[in-house]
Amino acid sequence: MPRDRSIESVLVIGSGPIVIGQACEFDYSGTQAVKALKAEGIRVSLVNSNPATIMTDPEYADRTYVEPLTPDVVEAILERERPHAVLPTVGGQTALNLAVALSSRGVLDRLGIRLIGASRRAVEVGEDRRLFKEAMARIGLDVPRSGFATTVDEARRVLDVTGLPAVIRPSYTLGGTGGGIAYNAEEFEEAAARGLDLSPVHEILIEESVIGWKEYELEVMRDAADNFVVICSIENFDPMGIHTGDSVTVAPAQTLTDREYQAMRNAARAIIREVGVETGGSNIQFAVDPETGRMVVIEMNPRVSRSSALASKATGFPIAKIAALLAIGYRLDEIPNDITRVTPASFEPVLDYVVVKIPRWAFEKFRDVSPRLGTQMKSVGEVMAIGRTFKEALQKGLRGLETGHGGFGRRDLDDARIREKLLTPDPDRILYVKRALELGWDHALIHRMTGIDGWFLDQIQQIAAMKERIEPSMDADTLREAKRMGFSDARIGELLGTGEGAVRARRHLAGIRPVYKRVDTCAAEFESHTPYLYSTYETECEADPTDRRKVLILGSGPNRIGQGIEFDYCCCHGSFAFKEEGFETIMVNCNPETVSTDYDTSDRLYFEPLTFEDVMNVIERERPEGVVIQFGGQTPLRLAVPLHRAGVRILGTSPDAIDLAEDRRRFSALLTELGIPQPESGTAVSLEEATRIATRIGYPVLVRPSYVLGGRAMAIVYDESHLEEYVREAVKASPEHPILIDRFLEDAYEVDVDAVADGERVVIGGILEHIEEAGIHSGDSSAVLPTFQIPERHLETLRDHTRRLGLAIGVRGLMNVQFAIKDDVVSVLEVNPRASRTVPFISKATGVPLAKVAARVMAGRTLAEQGLTADLAVDRFFIKASVFPFLKFPGSDILLGPEMKSTGEVMGISENFGLAFAKAQAGAGSTVPTSGVAFVSVHDHDKKAVLPLARALHEMEFTIVATRGTAAFLNERGVPAEMVYKVNEGRPNIVDRIKSHGIDVIINTPLGEASFYDDGAIRKNAILYGVLCTTTMTAAAATVEAIRALRARTQVDVVSLQEIHAARAAASRPPAGHLSIQVGGAP
């Protein structure tokens, strides 16, 4: 059955902002899908609120809507575009849920639009536990025994079915709170009673415990002719009980016999049929009892998933692309395999290597959150490594995490805690498993405590045994054996006490160098035409470098808070631009979720950790003209100096210029020389020095380790005792670098400037004004382009400073400058001579791809030659809002500060400031209400400013409730406000009101350190209950403006980037909107 010609236009739904559990793998899948559909001549429209994605680049879809992913908005887009079909299977659960909502509302039927890829029924069966269980029963498959109960009596009856231990899950509690596991009858009664109490519908699910069972996933595809293939099998190193997103996972499955594997495959085939996924990919999870082999089905996702992105990278089989082609009617055997070119996609990839995925967490940013791993996913990124053995892949993966040790090298393990660490999984568990093995713990015992399969333990045991043989007198064969097991030069150097360089030299002397093997989907059975490579220590090398002009682009490694999709976006753009300039492009990265690690993004892909050793090995093999380090964030930037010292040419801004901007002393001297104001600052390497500096410049001070991204370990310190505490933490956070201490400019306005420079000229891409107060990390703050309340004279100063800095530092490529404006003085906070988080945002707004421009500068083309001489401008408001992971971290404090905590961002676009803000909020998941109850509680010095806002709310028929002081203040001035208790004043208090859904919007500025925790409770519950909460007067004013705009709006307005850019090209004009409420104390 060839392509369905009745589908001429398709709307693809993206997944929105990056959140835990739904990250840039959906940019990868969406981009593949859009490209595949376009190549078929289909008119593609796309909606995704996340501007940092490649898929929302205007050249991919015909119409690209960076709009909130809400049913109203997508309905408006469907009304405008009238596509023949909607493809919801490449945008995560977000897209599926939207599709179901549109279907339920009757929108699809009304407009005659088909859902392709997955039917509404398939989505519902995949999501609903009861329906899924019934479906499995129909096809005779086993699931964990379970039942629902609404009383303790009923619960006891269910227990007869499930047996002990049993898992108790209260229905409809937020973040899965109140769940637990019971090992005996007494615990069960307790847990059941508590669960019933916590559940708003007084219902619990009681499930047979499969904790500790072996966990497997199959990535499968099916076409409309019922052809079915398994793309990849995945075995979890961490057993059931730890979310697969938080598990170390391995492809292919390692410990299944063919008999068991085929039983699983048959089950998967029956499931995808029964659930009714007519075309596309699905992910199906299984648990296997390690004692008896009993297999149960856990769940299935009728869509492209995080695991399918991993499976695509692990096998070379592009699942999302194929899923898109299947959705428009193709059959698997009609689609060629890109890698072999001669064989069809209707086959099952085989591997001749091992793939290991290791999650990366961000617990260091959420200190009050338990790092304990469980069924709720908590990791923010992942690294994938390929090796010829599990041992090699595991050690490559561990060093790819960039957690400061070359694999298993951490020395701060506490032997006394092994037992506890094995029993209670956290990110360090694998390190403790190895430690236990080193100490001779029995495999069976470790297996009982962790559920980790004996085969994996045996593999790690071999690594432990190898370590013992690494000694100065070892011969070349032993060194080679260690390299074959994945030991890094750095780790071997550490064990020998000689350092990495000496090991490298010794290795080269002995002729021990890695070779590169290809990922080819077929274990070498057919020739591969795609240079997708990984390193290993074997005999034959398949790199086969060309003699073309070539550049190497270093990616950004695993996603983490502060270094995510934005940098991958820049790396991809760098690659595209160099390709257009006639260079061969070579990407090095180890993040399986990204577009940059798609095999057709660059000419060549090396799937390698971003360490000096691994990168240098590729450079020695490929001999590129230069290396691009300014797109991948701090990860490649850290390699600038070592690579430069090794004689590698760094393209663009020189390592010395980078150092000039990053080294506080040099940078400070430069600012003084240029006569540009800066907050008073100093650099300390000891506590004494830190105290001295802080006393000199005066508290509060902003402290941080040098060379960090995302405000890692950055803090505002108000007094000496906190400073002392901090210095001890910070030294741990970044041992090689000193601590920077800056005067903290309280109540300043902060501004981000992104620019591109070629050594002769600096062109400003955009000036973003932060909506939150100073002291909140720029990655967390809402921001608006263009600025909306900064006088022109300050804008002039910003531009002038940016230009002079760019030229003085010698930036060739991208730069980002952060300014603070206070008391009419514009100070420079920092300059980052690299891609910044806001580059994709500004590129989407202006229609000028800044990273590509920068890459062309690196390739030798001046800005003038590129026709880019004037600063860029926009003709409407583009507002960025950030998205936070607090919901996934019950108990965490929601207060924002200088340490970045957001995982993603969205863009709201409108000619009206208020609407742009409302859209940004909607995109980020908060609803701006148009009526209801507003809670107002502000610091004394904000009271004057809040008055007009409260009055406006009152005039818009909001009921106002306020804490005692604020209520009195408002009532005295003629704004009726009802008094509500603070948390510690009595009941019902404000938190009770929030919990009973009695509050629609919150204006709450911090009341100072005294009521810190009170405020925390309000913000926490605001997030849990989805109430829009603003913590600054600027944000409050913007919110009121948004309410006003929404009330005045007559219809949902949507606009595509292509229309915006065309309009700007047609006529340059200033933004039309303006703030009707001015906030007091504008700079």
Add this chain to the structure above:
Amino acid sequence: MSRDDARAVLALEDGIVFIGKRFGRIGETSGEVVFNTALCGYQEVLTDPSYRGQIVTMTYPHIGNYGVNRDDVESSRPQVAGFVVREISTAASSWRAAGELNRYLDEAGIVGVSEIDTRMLTRHLRTHGAKRGVISTSGDDPSALVERARRAPSMIGADLAREVTCAAPHHYRDGVRTPDGSAPYRVVAYDFGMKENILRMLTLAGCDVTILPATTPAAEALALDPEGIFFSNGPGDPEACAYAVAAGRELIQSGRPLFGICLGHQILGLACGGTTFKLKYGHRGGNHPVKNLATGQVEITAQNHGFAVDPALFDRSEYVLTHLNLNDGTVEGFRHRDLPVFSVQYHPEASPGPHDSHYLFREFVARMAERRAPRDRAGSGRR
């Protein structure tokens, strides 16, 4: 054990030598070096008689992870001439494991080599074709081993079926039941090196199987009045099995349902008047897409063969191509236009491999049921 004691060498006839570590039995072996891309199922591969005379390289690097067990066997013992892996597991992790692979091979006398660049070897075989080779733990000079590899027998013209077939006719299993409760179907199976799972599948489909030696003349087989005849898989060159080709010719004309797999399929191809040829490096693994031309469905199949039927056979009108390999367009199955004769090149019994093609056993039974039907209607009834 010093390092040299642990050494094993794989030498190919074209002079390529790999130095690795030994496992299994100490000693020397020779055979045709081939590769198999299956990710699991090594015990079934080892015990498959079709690998007689072959040194099998597994392309997946970790082999032996789940040990060995009593059930996953295709014959009573390992059949391969030698075994090549990247890494042999030192742990046997499975609730069904009865022992470790290394020891199992040692006990069975199989010589193996590990720790070599098996991907390089695979690419070499892919580019230059299957090669004769020697694995030796002797420490002899590699050039001497290359010489010995050159003297190893060629697969072309090798009649290996005769080596692995059973000695005398025997009955497989009593108490067979058909899914619909009718009497079991009397089937004779020509054993050219038959995999155990074929017998399990036939039995499951309701066949009461009598196993015949490869050289059984057609008349002897027909004397048992079988309702169906089966031609099994097996090792070696089909052209060397002239005795079986001759039997095939007669059996086709008997009008009884005849089903062939792998070598059995090649022998039937020859019996139909076709020819066979040796593939450059064969098909061995569990991921080969085969299109069923009647339904248009793609089956993911288990494969293990070095020879194939030449498609020129279908220029003659009474035979029809039924299954096509989508990777390289080779013949994967055919049937007679009128007679109930059909065969496939691949392994519908899987083991190891996907179960997509089990339907063929049901088809075989359906052909036999069709032959019974008129008699049923005539009242001659079931036994």
